[in-house]
Amino acid sequence: MTVADIVKRAGIARNTFYENFSSKEECFLATQEFAMSAALERVVAAAGSLDEWPFRVRAGLGAFLDYVVEEPALSRTCMVEALSAGPAAVRYYEESQQAFVSLFRLGRDVSPHGADLPETLEEAIIGGVFWILYQRLTASRPEAIPELLPELVEFALTPYLGAEAAGEVATAEIPGGIETASAG
Amino acid sequence: MRDSANQSVESPEYPPELARLPPGRHGLPREFVAHNQRERLIAGLAEAVAENGYAGTTIAHITRHAAVSRRTFYEHFSSKDECFVAAYDTVMEELRTRVGEAFDQEDEWPQAIRAGIAAMLGFLAAEPHLARLSMVEALVAGPVVVERYDSAIQSLVPYFQAGREGRSKEILAGLSPTTEEALVGGMVSLISRRIFADRTDELESLLPDLVEFTLTPYLGSAEAAKVARG
Known part of the structure; x- marks a missing residue:
C-alpha cells in the first residue's frame, strides 16, 4: 500500500495527506489510535453499565466483538496488518492490549483463588481472544465473530470462576445491559 | 553446481x-x-x-x-525472501521436532504438555536470533511466511486437543470448539511479546504460568497449578 492508494480511496489530494501526516507510517499509527480508542470507549460503556464483574466482562467482550463486526476494515488494520507494519505499529498493538488487562484483573477479587492466579493470566487471556479474532479476520469471516461471544466469555472467565460458573455466565439471560450492548 | x-x-x-x-x-x-x-x-x-x-x-x-x-x-x-522462507522452515522444523519429542517422552498428558512447553521455551531462550526470526521478523517477511506462521501456531492445537480424551462430561461441556486455539494464541502472545521486547532471558520463567493457563480448562485450576509447579 502506498500514499497514492490512501489518497485515492480517501478522495483527497496528495497535498492534503501531507498536511495531516508526514508519512504512511504516521497515518497508520493514527488509524490504530482512532480505532482502538473507539473500541475501548464502547467496551468501557458496556462494561460500566453492569455491577457484577463476570457480566461486565461479558458485556465488554460483546461490545468489542460488535465493534469488530461493524468495522471489519479498521479491525483488520489494527489486529492483522498492524503485526506486519513495523515496530511502532507492533508496539502500539501490544500496548493497546494492555488496556484490557485492568478490566480482567478485577476478577482476582471475586475469584476464590484470586491470590494464586499466575501473574501473566490477563495477558494470556487477551492474547487468546485477539488470536481468535485474528484468525477470523484473516479468513475474511467477520460475520462469524458475534457467535463466538459465549465461547470467548467462557474461555476468559474459567481461570477465575471455574468452567461451570463461567459457562453459566456465558449463556445466562440478562435483562438490560447485554442486549443493549449487542444491539448497539 | x-x-x-x-x-x-x-x-x-x-x-x-x-x-x-x-x-x-x-x-x-x-x-x-x-x-x-x-x-x-x-x-x-x-x-x-x-x-x-x-x-x-x-x-x-x-x-x-x-x-x-x-x-x-x-x-x-533466487531472492532474500526465498532464503528467509528456507530459514523459517528450518527453525520451525527444529522446534517442531523438539516439542514433539519432549511431548512423546511423557506418559501422562499434563506432564507431556509441560515438557512440550518447556522444550519450546528452552529452544527459543537458547537461540534468541532464531526466536526473533521465527516469532517477530516472520510477520514482516511477506504473505508466504505469514501464512506459514499462522499454520505453525495452529499446528500446536492437536497437542491440547489430546487433553479432551477421557475427561468427564462436565469438563467436556466446559470446552468449546475454539478453546485450544485460544489457549495456543494466548501462549504464543506471551512468548512473542517478550521476544519482541528483546527479553528472551525471561522466556523460561514463563513455564509455570503457561502450564497452569493451558491446563486449567481440562484439570481445573488447583490441579493445573500443581502440575505447573512441577
Whole structure:
C-alpha cells in the first residue's frame, strides 16, 4: 500500500495527506489510535453499565466483538496488518492490549483463588481472544465473530470462576445491559 | 553446481571463524559442500536479520555472515525472501521436532504438555536470533511466511486437543470448539511479546504460568497449578 492508494480511496489530494501526516507510517499509527480508542470507549460503556464483574466482562467482550463486526476494515488494520507494519505499529498493538488487562484483573477479587492466579493470566487471556479474532479476520469471516461471544466469555472467565460458573455466565439471560450492548 | 565454496572461503574479506569449512582442497563430496553452503546461508540470514531486521537485510549482509560468494547465494536461492522462507522452515522444523519429542517422552498428558512447553521455551531462550526470526521478523517477511506462521501456531492445537480424551462430561461441556486455539494464541502472545521486547532471558520463567493457563480448562485450576509447579 502506498500514499497514492490512501489518497485515492480517501478522495483527497496528495497535498492534503501531507498536511495531516508526514508519512504512511504516521497515518497508520493514527488509524490504530482512532480505532482502538473507539473500541475501548464502547467496551468501557458496556462494561460500566453492569455491577457484577463476570457480566461486565461479558458485556465488554460483546461490545468489542460488535465493534469488530461493524468495522471489519479498521479491525483488520489494527489486529492483522498492524503485526506486519513495523515496530511502532507492533508496539502500539501490544500496548493497546494492555488496556484490557485492568478490566480482567478485577476478577482476582471475586475469584476464590484470586491470590494464586499466575501473574501473566490477563495477558494470556487477551492474547487468546485477539488470536481468535485474528484468525477470523484473516479468513475474511467477520460475520462469524458475534457467535463466538459465549465461547470467548467462557474461555476468559474459567481461570477465575471455574468452567461451570463461567459457562453459566456465558449463556445466562440478562435483562438490560447485554442486549443493549449487542444491539448497539 | 559449481564448486564455489573454495573460492569463497579463500576470499580474504571473510573472517576465518565464519568459514565453517576448512579452506583449500578439503576433498569433501560436492553434495555435502552444497548442503553445507545452504546451511551457512541460512545461518547467515539469521545473523543478518538479527542485526538489521528483515527489511534492512540485504543479500550482501547474508553472504558476508555466511562467508560465501554472491554467486553461491544465487545458486541456492533466487531472492532474500526465498532464503528467509528456507530459514523459517528450518527453525520451525527444529522446534517442531523438539516439542514433539519432549511431548512423546511423557506418559501422562499434563506432564507431556509441560515438557512440550518447556522444550519450546528452552529452544527459543537458547537461540534468541532464531526466536526473533521465527516469532517477530516472520510477520514482516511477506504473505508466504505469514501464512506459514499462522499454520505453525495452529499446528500446536492437536497437542491440547489430546487433553479432551477421557475427561468427564462436565469438563467436556466446559470446552468449546475454539478453546485450544485460544489457549495456543494466548501462549504464543506471551512468548512473542517478550521476544519482541528483546527479553528472551525471561522466556523460561514463563513455564509455570503457561502450564497452569493451558491446563486449567481440562484439570481445573488447583490441579493445573500443581502440575505447573512441577
